[in-house]
Amino acid sequence: MIKRSFFALSRPRLTYDLLEPDPLEPQTIPVPDLITLFLTESIDSKRPALIKKGDPVEKGQKLVLYEDSTAYAVSPVAGTIKMIDSYSDDFGAIATCIIIAHDPVRTSQAQSMEMSEDISFAAAHLLKLPGAPPFDILADENVNITTIVITGADTDLLTTTSQYVTTSHIRDLEQGAKILKQITNVSRICITLPESLNGNAPTASLQVLQTGTVYPDTLPAMIMKDHLDQILPAGKTPEEMGVCFIRAEAVVSLARAFAAKAYIFEKHVTLVDKNASRHRIKAVIGTPLSNIFSQLDIQVNDQDRIIIGGPMRGYATFTVHHPVTPDMDTVVVQDQRIIPKISDTPCVNCGKCVQICPADIQVNLLVRFLETNQYEEATDKYDLDACIECGLCTYVCTSQIALGQYIRLGKHELRKLRADV
Amino acid sequence: MREMISMIVVLTLLASVSGGLLAAVKSGTELRIEEQVLKFQKAPAIESLFSDVTNDPLKERFTLDTGDRTLQIFPGKMKDGSRAVAFETSGKGGYGGDIGLMVGINVDSDQLVGARVTTHAETPGLGSRAKDDLTFVSQFNSRPLDANLALKADNGSIDAISGATVTSRAVTRAAIQAQELYSQLKPEILKQIQ
Amino acid sequence: MAQSLAKEFTKGLWAEIPPFRLVLGLCPTLAVTKSVENGIGMGLATTFVLVFSNLLISLLRNVIPPKVRIACYIVIIATFVTIVELVMQAYTYPLFLTLGIFIPLIVVNCIVLGRAEAFASKNTPVLAVADGLGIGIGFTLSLASLGAVREIIGAGTITIWGGNPVFAVGDWYHPFSFMVEAPGAFVALGLMLAGMNLIGKK
Amino acid sequence: MELFELAIGSIFINNIILAQFLGICPFIGTSKKMETAVGMAMAVVFVMVMAGMITWSVDTFLLKALNVEYLRTLSFILVIASLVQFVEMFLKKSIPGLYAGLGIFLPLITTNCAVMGTCLLNIGNEYDFTSALVSAFSYALGFGLALVLFAGVRERVNLGRVPGPLQDTSIGLITAGIIALTFTSFRGMV
Amino acid sequence: MNNTKLTVSHAPFWHDGDNLFKKNLNFMLALLPAAIFGILQFGAPALGVMALSLSCAMLWELVINLVSKKPATIGDLEAAVIGLLFGMMLPAITPWWLIVVGTFVAVFVGKMIFGGIGSSPFNPTLLGMAVLMMSWKMFFDFDTAYVDYEFAFTALAPLAAVKTQGAAAADLFTLGDLFMGREVGAVGATFGLGLIIGGIYLILRGYARWELSVSFIAGILITAFLFHAASPQNYAGPLFHLLSGYTLLGAFFLITESASSPVNRIPMLLYGFLGGVVIILMRNIGAYADGTILAILLVNVVSPLLDNIRPNALGRGMNNA
């Protein structure tokens, strides 16, 4: 944990972790016996499912629940479906989890794919590439994207996944960007990179946006403000404003998938252990974290905490078997002794959150409205929708209020309220 | 139309009945009210100031016009034969608003007889000592008319009540106002008490 | 009849007791309750106006044209207020001095006009008088109890009538005079209201 | 200078609500939301100035001239009530925008001690016309100032975790009391 | 398979480690120099007053917690700070019952009825103080409080002396005397140097905002200077005002109370400045000798309004355009 400095007259500045000059080579985790995949669709017992327990699956097979489903997963192994079950996410939305027993005996030659340079093909088949490329949004005819920003600079502290992927796979990245340009017809493609990594930057086709090194300089809203001269209106997504952010890793995977004419499954993850040492690993999507921990000899005990994502924007998972997912750049293991306390003390108006908020939100007042469930007022008067969810207010709050959680919950409730109208 | 007439009739009737009733109550209570005002507001201060007069200052009161208001003047005949008058002034800016002060002035010697606080809204036990405790106002006794009646803190000659500078200042303002009013009205007062 | 009479009378004593339940008439409530005596005096003066204006308005309720009813009520109320004012000046002058401007202001006391409009104009004279009496006595009791709390804490005495305390706490007590000052009035009323809420909830 | 002192005195030191205890019902009743408070404050300024001028004239040219001062309470309340009615009708017809803003507050003002009280204070203090006008305007400003300050604090208080029995009116009164306490700062300044 | 029971609480996953306990502990630490000086100067009674006040405030909060069946909140030490500050603002000779009543008013009326920590729009200590002064002003008369003491310096409360005897009385005190606490006054408010050291410590450590203290002091100095320049024989100088009475305690420990002050920079500057101006107005043309207490309470009232002066949030109002 980063402590407040003794002299704290001015607001704290948290700097991003930069890639080591001589980066670690990733450690490859063997393909495990059990693979867990998530589907963003809930099980409907009344409808006949296309897949069921016991079904054999092939490596690279697209798994879909029903005839008309748009949500899909792609199996990284050949094997048998061992279980299909419901699970609920952070805010109670129901999704489905599929566990596949890996059959190492079956020769696992990935199904070869007929690649098509077409965005609707990409949306229908390549969404689950490592890095989770947002092809569905790019394919949406209602969304008019004019700029694509590849995030080569990581968007949370501790993690260096994007920086690593960018600098170590420059060829693939450039190739991927080219394909991206072709299939999307978006002419302006940029890439964010921390200033110090400039030497390794792709040169040819990409416009490089040199980001600052102070958190949250690399978050989408900040990139738009600082580099694209575009203020993200409160409550809008970058995509609605014509800017699409895509992970560097997704671009690299895209190039590789096209080159191999096959699906790609290896995901890069930065793992920070309890001693704050960083591990760089490469694991097949669906690998349970427990496998990774045992591989690396990381002991996870009761009451410890596993954070998916970085310390500022991540979420905690309840199980060590949480799988590697296409969008998982970072895993932080936190020892129970250093987990910060949350209190239900009211805000004491110390103003630290206001001082640090990059979106200039009056968090001290906002939280009072959120605590009293006044979401509309919170939005109209105190800019709930302008929050970029950087987590800084939560980090500094003297009263140790879970401000970020209030904010995310508030946005969630607000969406429900607005949807009801 | 009928409605209109009834409206006017009812209102007019009501207003006139009310007016008549009030006029009757007014005339029935008028004298008593004046007595009460004198008895409770002015009499104690005047009696305390003019403890040794031979006449009844309340009965012999008269009014003078100062230009912007009328002033009730209470004349007193002192035992030593000299004549005095008392009238009320008000000092601005007390802790709880203006302070009323009854000031007695000996017309023959042009000296203050003394001063008594009549009305105030000062803090009990603090500013109210200006009225309840005569030590402060007794500083005005027998002062010549041209004395500097400001507080010592304002380069005058009066000691403030401890803890109640503001009250004291308001009282001295009233006393100074009395000095000015008296010098302005003296000819008329002399005329009246001949 | 007797039952509804009793009901109209007693509702003013708890269910609708002003100013606790009807948050109206706050100015006199706060301004004059430095002592029990002042509270009672103000309360009785208001009761007098309430009862007689209620009576008269109820008697005239069929005569008064609806369009000018408010004007008529105001004339009636103002008449009784002026009578109270004159009589108090003549007979209880020191009390009149302490209550000051709040006697003529009974005329704008929301309670009085409120009862006229809401009750007296729709009910028989007997009920209207019961209503006025109930609300008036409730108001008086409220003012007296607020006055009691403020006076005993803020001055260490209880004065019921005539300016002489019937009870004094003793010389050791330094009165907590915040309670008899203006801010203390608000705080005392606020805390009493909270107390009533607490009782009411149980 | 006198008028300036009168104005400062009436706004701060003798604040109509916090020092004179007048107009407390609307003070408590319309302060839960800042918008309401601002609307009420504007309506009061409007009515108080008009009422102050008219009642002064009625008193000077009618009541005093005819020697029927005992009709003061009666005539003042009638003047204020009809003034409010008239203003309401006038605004409704000619300035509907303003009417929409002030409309709901106007009837409240008839039974507002502050308006009547200001008129009576003006007479009691034997002010001339200009002073009466300045005093009415300043008292009204003082009313608005206190109301707006109170509304700001009250909105904040209501977002806090006030214990059940104290919520709303109860804590509102206590807050008002403390604001009255802070206004004693101005004592003795003029 | 292992079934480790993980902690699944939500963010913060990282925290700067700051909390109310630390903040309040630092507050008390910063008050210590002035408090210790008070004990040295006024003896055991000063210690008694502060100790009783501190413990009473905590006890009252505990009692209120218990009666209202809420979890005990004294662990955040806010009650302790209220109590300590309250004690430091009293004369050494203060009757015990006054402290008992005063801390109750501060904690109950000033804090708990609004919902406890952070919820009160007023500074609880000052509220308790103001209510007591309104009731028992005679116990706050520093001139009579210390009649039994022998001091090696002018045994007069500087501000009261100036109020009653005029500005000339300011010459009875050298600025050095005031700075080093050679004056009579509240047990924790006389030692100017100690208060300044404590205040700077708090500001550097980020527990008090410089904007508030600096603008408050600027308000005092500028206003007092204008008065003094206009009429030196009637009004004492700016430094005299800054170093006497509760001024420094107010500048670093009272105006900086967070729940009752604004959080944005411009409002903070206005707020502090306004407080300073009002204090000097009260001292020079108002009814009070000091005025710090009421003036800060008065600006507390203005604080919510001032907080409306704030930057537009990122992207605010753009989606309607």
Ligand SMILES: Cc1cc2nc3c(=O)[nH]c(=O)nc-3n(C[C@@H](O)[C@@H](O)[C@H](O)COP(=O)(O)O)c2cc1C
């Ligand atoms: C809540 C409470 C308040 C008391 N207040 C006083 C008081 O104010 N004065 C007093 O003399 N005794 C008071 N007593 C009673 C005794 O403690 C004490 O005063 C007793 O009379 C001895 O004090 P003395 O020697 O000064 O008379 C109080 C008791 C309680 C429980």
Ligand SMILES: Cc1cc2nc3c(=O)[nH]c(=O)nc-3n(C[C@H](O)[C@H](O)[C@H](O)COP(=O)(O)O)c2cc1C
């Ligand atoms: C509750 C309270 C009531 C006060 N009442 C008065 C008062 O009635 N008259 C007055 O002159 N000052 C009053 N003051 C103001 C001061 O006591 C005093 O006038 C001023 O501070 C100067 O005090 P000094 O004369 O002791 O130096 C009051 C102050 C307080 C706190």
Ligand SMILES: Cc1cc2nc3c(=O)[nH]c(=O)nc-3n(C[C@H](O)[C@H](O)[C@H](O)COP(=O)(O)O)c2cc1C
């Ligand atoms: C709540 C409370 C209030 C008290 N109020 C007073 C008081 O106002 N005056 C007083 O003299 N004693 C009061 N006492 C008690 C006295 O402090 C006690 O009698 C004291 O020891 C004797 O004071 P004395 O020497 O001034 O008579 C109070 C005690 C309590 C608990």
Ligand SMILES: Cc1cc2nc3c(=O)[nH]c(=O)nc-3n(C[C@H](O)[C@H](O)[C@H](O)CO)c2cc1C
């Ligand atoms: C509500 C209230 C607030 C007061 N505030 C102060 C204050 O802040 N400083 C002060 O020295 N005296 C204050 N006093 C006391 C009084 O004004 C006077 O100045 C001193 O006690 C005399 O030295 C206050 C009194 C009351 C009633």
Ligand code: SF4
């Ligand atoms: S490992 Fe824990 S304590 Fe160490 S720096 Fe990271 S978060 Fe802080």
Ligand code: SF4
């Ligand atoms: S506080 Fe909430 S939104 Fe902010 S980083 Fe943490 S989990 Fe994410």
Ligand code: SF4
């Ligand atoms: S998470 Fe907090 S600090 Fe970050 S933008 Fe949102 S409100 Fe501001």
Ligand code: SF4
């Ligand atoms: S940091 Fe926490 S306690 Fe401080 S103002 Fe923000 S929400 Fe309130």
Ligand code: FES
């Ligand atoms: S009693 Fe004064 S406004 Fe209601």
